[in-house]
Amino acid sequence: MAVDIAGRIAAIKKEKNALLFAHTYTRPEVQDSADLVGDSFELARRAAEEKASIIVLAGVRFMGETAAILAPDKKVLLPVYEAGCPLADMIAPSDILRLRKEHPSAAVVCYVNSSVEVKAISDVCVTSSSAVRIVRNLPEEEIIFVPDRNLGSWVSEQIPEKRFVFHRGFCPVHQQVTPEQVRAAKERFPDAVVLMHPECTPETRREADYILSTGGMAALVKEKKHRCYLVVTEQGIIHTLRRHDPGAEFFELTAPTLYCQNMKKITLESIAQALSEEEPTVAVPDQIAAKARRALERMLELNR
Ligand code: 13P
Ligand code: SF4
DSSP: OHHHHHHHHHHHHHHHTEEEEEETTSOHHHHHHOSEEEOHHHHHHHHHHOOOSEEEEESOHHHHHHHHHHOTTSEEEOSOTTOOOTTGGGOOHHHHHHHHHHSTTOEEEEESSSOHHHHHTSSEEEOTTTHHHHHHHOSOSEEEEESBHHHHHHHHHHOTTSEEEEOOBOOHHHHTOOHHHHHHHHHHSTTOEEEEOTTSOHHHHTTOSEEOOHHHHHHHHHHTOOSEEEEESOTTHHHHHHHHOTTSEEEEOOSSOOOOTTGGGOOHHHHHHHHHHTOSBOOOOHHHHHHHHHHHHHHHHHTO
16 A cells, blocks of 8 residues: 555656655655655755755645745645644744844844744744854854754853853653653663754753754764664654664664654655645745745855
8 A cells, every 4th residue: 555655656756846855753654755854954955956846845834834935936735734843833923022122132043943924033043953053153142042942052052152042942742851761761772872852951961972953863873883872852763764774773762752743644645645636835925935034044054
């Protein structure tokens, strides 16, 4: 069955000059059908660069919106429109306006896990792989970092010379992990190197050997420096990592399991349907898209 749908997806992609981009948290069979599996920075950058007529974004809504804003000449399809990111919903434009009033000389740095409206009134967007470099490259000494307080605190630890103001957002998937749970897993897998996403809390991050974006984890595993990993981020990435180093061992937390329900809503069936109907498309009104594009293009520029 899965093979039939994968074959259908490949045929429609070819016929319509379409590409399938998938985030590393999506289902294994979705990743296996994709032309690109990447982190949110890579998906955004390649959407802007590729020559295809259609991009199907297997990811959550902010990823589809980012691709549509950066590639206005292409049709961007989001197979499951209601697959959102709860972190992105934790901040409203009114929060940014208030923070700007309280800190008038600060730059507003907005994680891409945010709405188009929030991006439109931010100075620059960042992803977890690009945040440290971009914040370092900004001329401002004071930074309003939104919406993820955990990623924000991690960035601030790398750049102690700047002052930071945080919003209170968090990713429910990563926030729930405690240091005790990671310590218990380390006892079970004493040879494993601990890879952890910066969306985990500062206390939990102390248990990590490497704090990396999903793209950073993939790059490290490709180097084949280590043979055994404990992966503390959404479990879909284990499939990506195994493809990069089939000989290595990968363990995940089992209590709790790190599972993003929204990423898992995207199935091969929904991708095949989106491709054949060319729906749902991501439509961002021009005026707001133009403003959000400034912050996203600045992200691409400042990460160089
Ligand atoms: P990356 O930027 O590492 O792809 O992370 C996106 C995300 O949603 C993490 O929860
Ligand atoms: Fe959003 Fe967290 Fe899911 Fe990433 S893992 S998409 S931040 S809810």
